[in-house]
Amino acid sequence: MRVHIGSDHAGFELKGRLIEALRGEGHEVVDHGPVEYDAEDDYPIFCIPTAAAVVDDPGSLGIVVGGSGNGEQIAANKVRGVRAALVYDRDTASLGRQHNDANVMGIGARMHTDEEAVELAKVFLATPFSGEERHARRIALLATYEAQDQR
Numbered sequence: 001m002r003v004h005i006g007s008d009h010a011g012f013e014l015k016g017r018l019i020e021a022l023r024g025e026g027h028e029v030v031d032h033g034p035v036e037y038d039a040e041d042d043y044p045i046f047c048i049p050t051a052a053a054v055v056d057d058p059g060s061l062g063i064v065v066g067g068s069g070n071g072e073q074i075a076a077n078k079v080r081g082v083r084a085a086l087v088y089d090r091d092t093a094s095l096g097r098q099h100n101d102a103n104v105m106g107i108g109a110r111m112h113t114d115e116e117a118v119e120l121a122k123v124f125l126a127t128p129f130s131g132e133e134r135h136a137r138r139i140a141l142l143a144t145y146e147a148q149d150q151r
């Protein structure tokens with residue numbers, strides 16, 4: 001699977017670890033930056049293009065990494081067509097895919113060991129959307145709102 005990944009400074013080191021681990025699993029990982037550590041950088045600069053790349057690349061998934069993952073998830077969700085889930089344990093990783101068909105996961109590098117974060121990313125990437133009608137119906141309602149909202 002192709003995986004788009006981006007971070008800010010707080011997620012920079014974990015981003016590198018995720019890229020290495022996921023490439024080792026056979027995923028094609030596209031790094032949307034940052035390319036070097038800058039303690040003053042801003043997560044929207046990297047997380048919005050990461051999320052947009054997922055929308056432009058059907059079938060791919062995305063990972064945005066920060067300190068908590070909150071701002072990174074918020075940034076990703078500003079992109080039309082993105083459903084970004086904040087992943088903080090195995091259940092939120094799997095349910096984000098099964099129930100929400102999340103196409104991006106946010107994760108906080110300050111919340112987990114690297115090993116935990118890699119495991120959560122693997123769960124997210126390996127879990128399919130259930131396709132159940134009630135979940136598809138709710139996602140369609142979100143898409144309808146997103147298409148109509150002019151604010």
Ligand SMILES: O=C(CO)[C@H](O)[C@H](O)COP(=O)(O)O
Nearest residue numbers: 010066067068069070071072
């Ligand atoms: O998690 C984040 C956003 O939700 C950021 O990574 C975090 O706010 C960065 O903090 P600082 O600039 O103090 O290193």
